[in-house]
Amino acid sequence: xxxxxxxxxxxxxxxxxxxxxxxxxxxxxxxxxxxxxxxxxxxxxxxxxxxxxxxxxxxxxxxxxxxxxxxxxxxxxxxxxxxxxxxxxxxxxxxxxxxxxxxxxxxxxxxxxxxxxxxxxxxxxxxxxxxxxxxxxxxxxxxxxxxxxxxxxxxxxxxxxxxxxxxxxxxxxxxxxxxxxxxxxxxxxxxxxxxxxxxxxxxxxxxxxxxxxxxxxxxxxxxxxxxxxxxxxxxxxxxxxxxxxxxxxxxxxxxxxxxxxxxxxxxxxxxxxxxxxxxxxxxxxxx
Amino acid sequence: xxxxxxxxxxxxxxxxxxxxxxxxxxxxxxxxxxxxxxxxxxxxxxxxxxxxxxxxxxxxxxxxxxxxxxxxxxxxxxxxxxxxxxxxxxxxxxxxxxxxxxxxxxxxxxxxxxxxxxxxxxxxxxxxxxxxxxxxxxxxxxxxxxxxxxxxxxxxxxxxxxxxxxxxxxxxxxxxxxxxxxxxxxxxxxxxxxxxxxxxxxxxxxxxxxxxxxxxxxxxxxxxxxxxxxxxxxxxxxxxxxxxxxxxxxxxxxxxxxxxxxxxxxxxxxxxxxxxxxxxx
Numbered sequence: 001x002x003x004x005x006x007x008x009x010x011x012x013x014x015x016x017x018x019x020x021x022x023x024x025x026x027x028x029x030x031x032x033x034x035x036x037x038x039x040x041x042x043x044x045x046x047x048x049x050x051x052x053x054x055x056x057x058x059x060x061x062x063x064x065x066x067x068x069x070x071x072x073x074x075x076x077x078x079x080x081x082x083x084x085x086x087x088x089x090x091x092x093x094x095x096x097x098x099x100x101x102x103x104x105x106x107x108x109x110x111x112x113x114x115x116x117x118x119x120x121x122x123x124x125x126x127x128x129x130x131x132x133x134x135x136x137x138x139x140x141x142x143x144x145x146x147x148x149x150x151x152x153x154x155x156x157x158x159x160x161x162x163x164x165x166x167x168x169x170x171x172x173x174x175x176x177x178x179x180x181x182x183x184x185x186x187x188x189x190x191x192x193x194x195x196x197x198x199x200x201x202x203x204x205x206x207x208x209x210x211x212x213x214x215x216x217x218x219x220x221x222x223x224x225x226x227x228x229x230x231x232x233x234x235x236x237x238x239x240x241x242x243x244x245x246x247x248x249x250x251x252x253x254x255x256x257x258x259x260x261x262x263x264x265x266x267x268x269x270x271x272x273x274x275x276x277x278x279x280x281x282x283x284x285x286x287x
Numbered sequence: 288x289x290x291x292x293x294x295x296x297x298x299x300x301x302x303x304x305x306x307x308x309x310x311x312x313x314x315x316x317x318x319x320x321x322x323x324x325x326x327x328x329x330x331x332x333x334x335x336x337x338x339x340x341x342x343x344x345x346x347x348x349x350x351x352x353x354x355x356x357x358x359x360x361x362x363x364x365x366x367x368x369x370x371x372x373x374x375x376x377x378x379x380x381x382x383x384x385x386x387x388x389x390x391x392x393x394x395x396x397x398x399x400x401x402x403x404x405x406x407x408x409x410x411x412x413x414x415x416x417x418x419x420x421x422x423x424x425x426x427x428x429x430x431x432x433x434x435x436x437x438x439x440x441x442x443x444x445x446x447x448x449x450x451x452x453x454x455x456x457x458x459x460x461x462x463x464x465x466x467x468x469x470x471x472x473x474x475x476x477x478x479x480x481x482x483x484x485x486x487x488x489x490x491x492x493x494x495x496x497x498x499x500x501x502x503x504x505x506x507x508x509x510x511x512x513x514x515x516x517x518x519x520x521x522x523x524x525x526x527x528x529x530x531x532x533x534x535x536x537x538x539x540x541x542x543x544x545x546x547x548x549x550x551x552x553x554x555x556x557x558x559x560x561x562x563x564x565x566x567x568x
Binding site: 006009010012013015016017019020022023024026027028030031034039086089090093094095096097098101102104105108109110111112114115116117118119122123124126127129131132133135136163195216217220223224225226227230231245248249252253258261262265266268269272273275276277279280283 | 305320380417418433
């Protein structure tokens with residue numbers, strides 16, 4: 001009787017669980033399996049189990065290590081430094097700004113965020129190209145111009161990611177700052193604490209949980225960026241902006257080594273899972 | 288009094304400084320956006336932001352054709368509409384027992400969902416491709432819809448459950464005593480009461496799928512089935528030299544629906560809508 005009631009109650013869960021098992025858990029399990037095989041895209045009837053061979057090969061592969069390094073640079077520059085700091089700065093400036101300015105600025109920054117990934121990629125491609133807007137401005141200021149997508153591709157795509165992703169941090173921090181009681185900041189202000197000291201001693205400690213969640217989510221988001229970089233540079237020139245998702249794609253499809261590409265994917269997934277677990281610990285009181 | 292006076296003037300000064308700082312940042316953010324809008328209307332658009340030589344709608348005329356715009360947008364609509372519908376229905380059903388009944392399994396289930404919310408979906412696209420080839424779902428619209436729905440489901444369930452928790456249980460209990468089933472009370476009472484919540488989940492799922500490039504890029508092969516997020520690449524490549532004005536016009540057409548949807552929902556819920564359920568940090 002009790003079991004039956006439990007089962008009836010769980011019934012509405014079945015469509016969702018079926019979809020999740022078939023199309024999410026399934027591929028992840030399959031990923032964990034083919035990462036240990038030498039599966040290739042073409043001309044191969046059977047794949048065989050090769051153990052840790054793909055991983056061993058990866059850590060000896062300069063192109064892989066390059067991708068790891070670039071992913072690290074991309075994540076630290078665009079997510080930890082760029083989106084996070086700029087988002088906090090925008091949010092705290094907005095606390096003091098007048099309403100029309102707040103609306104306009106919020107609108108522009110959020111539009112960049114809502115825009116489809118590929119469109120954002122094109123806009124920043126146009127911005128950074130040799131004939132693009134950035135060089136036009138530098139020229140006007142009599143500063144040296146350069147072909148940004150060629151000389152500093154990883155920097156260009158990192159800026160693109162900041163442009164696109166800052167709105168998220170801005171919204172998270174705006175919400176967090178709005179929850180700080182006015183009396184506390186006002187009391188500190190009357191006591192003569194300047195802007196930076198208030199930020200460091202009052203605001204930051206009070207929003208530290210938001211900082212944690214924001215950093216986690218930004219990092220996870222940035223780890224899986226593909227379209228933006230693909231549109232802007234295809235990972236090039238050479239492989240100087242080839243982060244792990246693009247490396248994975250190249251190995252699996254352009255070089256037809258699905259097994260090797262999946263091994264890289266599995267590593268990405270493991271790193272993502274670790275971040276995900278930390279994020280859950282930060283949120284653990286919520287469930 | 289003097290203390291208050293200095294505080295107030297200091298505050299005005301700070302407001303001006305904040306306004307100036309914000310406007311400077313906004314200008315930098317606006318430049319790439321200005322490019323797309325101005326170039327779409329410019330008969331001689333290039334890669335840099337400039338005041339158009341003259342205003343024209345020729346770029347829009349040139350791209351508003353079945354093979355360039357209508358077919359890809361229709362494909363996007365089918366993929367994202369189907370995916371969103373599936374996501375919202377499954378999420379609403381799943382959220383109901385999680386929100387209404389106590390069970391020892393709720394917590395582990397919700398934790399798993401939360402965990403899945405954060406996984407980098409990009410990473411599993413290669414095995415998904417390999418799996419889809421095996422089960423003959425590759426290059427099918429329904430396969431892509433299923434995957435879209437599955438990838439969006441964890442977040443949708445999470446959001447939906449949080450919104451549903453906000454609907455008081457008493458009204459449903461009244462309906463139950465009148466003999467309504469759980470499904471009836473979900474459809475007739477709970478969902479209408481959480482209308483804004485359902486709207487948020489719907490719009491958020493749709494916007495995420497509409498902009499997604501990697502999933503259809505991997506799972507679809509036939510050009511006729513490609514959504515706008517992938518077909519936009521055709522402006523480079525096979526058409527020879529890139530006509531930037533047309534690319535910009537297409538970008539505007541393709542981006543407008545999601546921006547409008549966002550405005551619609553965020554107005555109603557007061558900004559930052561999607562974050563309410565996810566990051567209550």
